[in-house]
Amino acid sequence: MARAATTADAFNAIAEPRRREILDALAGGERAVNDLVAVLELPQPQVSKHLRVLREVEAVLVRHDGRRRLYRLNGPALKPIHDWVKDYERTWSERFEQLNVVLEDLKRKEEGDGSGR
Amino acid sequence: MAVADSGSATVTLPTEEQILITREFDAPKRLVYQAWTTPELVRRWWHANRGEVTVAEIDLRVGGAWRYVAVTPDGFEVAFHGEYREVVPNERIVATEVYEGAPQTDGADEGTLNTATFTELDGRTTLTTLVQAPSLEVRDAIIASGMEAGMQDALMLLEQVARSLR
Numbered sequence: 001m002a003r004a005a006t007t008a009d010a011f012n013a014i015a016e017p018r019r020r021e022i023l024d025a026l027a028g029g030e031r032a033v034n035d036l037v038a039v040l041e042l043p044q045p046q047v048s049k050h051l052r053v054l055r056e057v058e059a060v061l062v063r064h065d066g067r068r069r070l071y072r073l074n075g076p077a078l079k080p081i082h083d084w085v086k087d088y089e090r091t092w093s094e095r096f097e098q099l100n101v102v103l104e105d106l107k108r109k110e111e112g113d114g115s116g117r
Numbered sequence: 118m119a120v121a122d123s124g125s126a127t128v129t130l131p132t133e134e135q136i137l138i139t140r141e142f143d144a145p146k147r148l149v150y151q152a153w154t155t156p157e158l159v160r161r162w163w164h165a166n167r168g169e170v171t172v173a174e175i176d177l178r179v180g181g182a183w184r185y186v187a188v189t190p191d192g193f194e195v196a197f198h199g200e201y202r203e204v205v206p207n208e209r210i211v212a213t214e215v216y217e218g219a220p221q222t223d224g225a226d227e228g229t230l231n232t233a234t235f236t237e238l239d240g241r242t243t244l245t246t247l248v249q250a251p252s253l254e255v256r257d258a259i260i261a262s263g264m265e266a267g268m269q270d271a272l273m274l275l276e277q278v279a280r281s282l283r
Contacts (some may be wrong), residue, residue: 101162
């Protein structure tokens with residue numbers, strides 16, 4: 001797809017659901033393309049296409065073992081994005097934790113309304 | 118879905134230009150909406166434990182403006198503002214969001230378009246916020262600035278608050 005050329009970065013790599021599945025599958029260790037085809041239940045050309053995008057951003061690395069091409073996860077390439085998402089998540093978790101406190105307050109006040117006003 | 122108590126926020130990247138933040142609350146959606154849209158209440162939660170909210174202005178109508186400012190204990194200030202595009206009470210709020218520290222020329226002054234959706238089931242509310250960047254450039258700016266801790270004149274969003282208020 002033409003899009004890959006303009007969006008081939010690490011962020012794009014993990015924004016695509018099937019590529020996330022590939023990364024998940026590789027998190028368990030090195031795998032050959034055929035393994036991935038079986039796990040993802042996708043036609044081989046599609047898996048290869050996704051692998052190409054992942055390889056371009058170095059999210060995965062490949063090595064040859066005889067005829068087989070073995071793919072493995074390259075964590076460092078994805079770490080900045082992972083860290084960023086985690087940090088973003090942490091901020092929102094803390095924010096929502098406070099929002100939760102506010103909500104408990106609102107709930108208590110509503111329950112008190114019957115006798116209170 | 119399985120998280121029963123006060124879970125944490127979940128952040129996903131549905132497309133390359135979007136960020137989706139999800140959290141479930143043990144409260145009806147009208148209360149979550151109230152907490153989300155009432156200035157005195159926003160002051161109590163938007164700081165994310167990293168400072169103090171000094172300004173929370175909300176003109177809750179289509180075309181109305183909002184502005185939040187937070188200050189860290191050591192005096193660093195971050196400010197965001199935007200305009201409401203859609204307001205459906207207790208259901209949905211669509212608004213733009215611009216980080217005021219963003220350079221003018223970078224396209225970041227466009228900001229993002231954020232959609233907050235309130236969905237209630239059995240008295241519990243799922244709040245989802247979809248952050249839509251107008252372009253890959255702006256999205257890259259969000260990420261780039263978010264990853265440079267302490268970079269104060271960088272672009273964008275809420276994650277700057279996260280970084281800067283640290």
